[in-house]
Amino acid sequence: MGLGSHPSLPSILLNSHLDSVPAEPSKWLHPPFSAVRDADGLIFARGAQDDKCIAMQYLEAIRSLNSKGFVPVRTVHISLVPDEEVGGFAGWAMFVESDEFEKMNVGFALDEGQASVGDEFRVFYADRIPWNLKIKATGQPGHGSRLYDDSAMENLMKSVEVVSRFRESQFDVVKAGKALNSEVVSVNPVYVKAGVPTHDGFVMNVQPSEAEAGFDLRLTPTTDPDEMKRRIAAEWAPSVRNMSFEIIEKGPLRDCLGHPLMTATNDSNPWWLVFKQAIASAGEKLSRPEILASTTDARYIRQKGIPVLGFSPMKNTPILLHDHNEHLRDTVYMKGIQVYESLISSLSSFLEASH
Ligand SMILES: CSCC[C@H](NC=O)C(=O)O
Ligand SMILES: [Zn+2]
Numbered sequence: 001m002g003l004g005s006h007p008s009l010p011s012i013l014l015n016s017h018l019d020s021v022p023a024e025p026s027k028w029l030h031p032p033f034s035a036v037r038d039a040d041g042l043i044f045a046r047g048a049q050d051d052k053c054i055a056m057q058y059l060e061a062i063r064s065l066n067s068k069g070f071v072p073v074r075t076v077h078i079s080l081v082p083d084e085e086v087g088g089f090a091g092w093a094m095f096v097e098s099d100e101f102e103k104m105n106v107g108f109a110l111d112e113g114q115a116s117v118g119d120e121f122r123v124f125y126a127d128r129i130p131w132n133l134k135i136k137a138t139g140q141p142g143h144g145s146r147l148y149d150d151s152a153m154e155n156l157m158k159s160v161e162v163v164s165r166f167r168e169s170q171f172d173v174v175k176a177g178k179a180l181n182s183e184v185v186s187v188n189p190v191y192v193k194a195g196v197p198t199h200d201g202f203v204m205n206v207q208p209s210e211a212e213a214g215f216d217l218r219l220t221p222t223t224d225p226d227e228m229k230r231r232i233a234a235e236w237a238p239s240v241r242n243m244s245f246e247i248i249e250k251g252p253l254r255d256c257l258g259h260p261l262m263t264a265t266n267d268s269n270p271w272w273l274v275f276k277q278a279i280a281s282a283g284e285k286l287s288r289p290e291i292l293a294s295t296t297d298a299r300y301i302r303q304k305g306i307p308v309l310g311f312s313p314m315k316n317t318p319i320l321l322h323d324h325n326e327h328l329r330d331t332v333y334m335k336g337i338q339v340y341e342s343l344i345s346s347l348s349s350f351l352e353a354s355h
């Protein structure tokens with residue numbers, strides 16, 4: 001397929017990353033990099049869901065459409081990219097700035113979504129944005145037996161309590177059924193580093209002068225980043241308690257016009273209507289559009305003002321991305337190819353969008 005009959009119209013892009021997270025083979029039922037299909041039809045492989053499945057399904061769908069003589073109106077591009085799992089800085093973040101990307105003149109893109117445990121497919125209109133937050137404390141060192149104020153560990157532990165309360169306040173909203181997980185700000189501790197090391201452990205009777213904790217923080221597309229920074233500076237790492245912090249922002253929160261990176265899923269977006277219709281024509285249902293709790297390369301494409309939907313055609317499937325024994329049922333995989341045939345033919349035949 002490839003080139004459309006009207007190549008001057010904005011094109012359709014189908015994106016998949018080819019990298020995956022590591023696996024611990026000893027904890028898997030089958031070797032994670034051999035794609036074993038068991039007697040029940042389950043295909044075990046790192047990447048079976050995240051997201052080599054969609055890369056192959058795009059190709060199979062196009063092969064099938066080709067064999068039926070289908071000619072797209074709009075050009076269809078497939079991008080198979082590196083480094084998504086580590087932030088896309090040497091992948092999509094650079095690619096969106098290239099002339100090659102500009103020349104592709106992309107009008108609409110599909111990127112990965114997530115499995116659905118129910119009978120309806122899930123679709124994602126935005127990603128949360130990760131911040132890596134390091135909180136550092138310094139304080140008074142001293143004998144391990146002494147009770148005194150302002151040790152580094154005490155300062156850090158106070159912060160951990162404050163962060164935990166914020167975490168709970170967000171999680172309570174989810175538990176009360178008022179928001180989905182991906183609609184609140186999440187913060188999870190991922191490491192703590194402190195202590196005076198010895199050759200086989202830590203000195204036990206010295207209270208250390210430095211301590212540090214790391215958090216995986218996820219902002220919703222509408223979180224005000226400046227307000228978040230003020231909260232961190234005032235409450236989580238107050239300098240009056242000898243605390244400092246560092247934030248590594250893993251991607252943009254706004255496009256060049258300052259808008260949150262969200263693709264409209266209403267009548268204002270003709271691509272949404274075509275997408276929805278194509279899913280229905282394939283005899284399938286969609287659940288309410290969601291924000292992706294994690295993030296993917298789509299955020300860089302949205303940053304350019306291009307509408308992107310996150311979609312992986314996996315239903316009645318446990319969510320196993322980044323997990324041990326990641327797998328996908330063969331029949332689900334095969335059905336997904338048909339769904340993409342419907343999507344690709346509808347999207348690439350769509351004439352009327354201004355872009
Ligand atoms: C630093 S960006 C990390 C991207 C990663 N994406 C999928 O899991 C994520 O943690 O959401
Ligand atoms: Zn992925």
Ligand SMILES: [Zn+2]
Nearest residue numbers: 050085321322
């Ligand atoms: Zn992943």
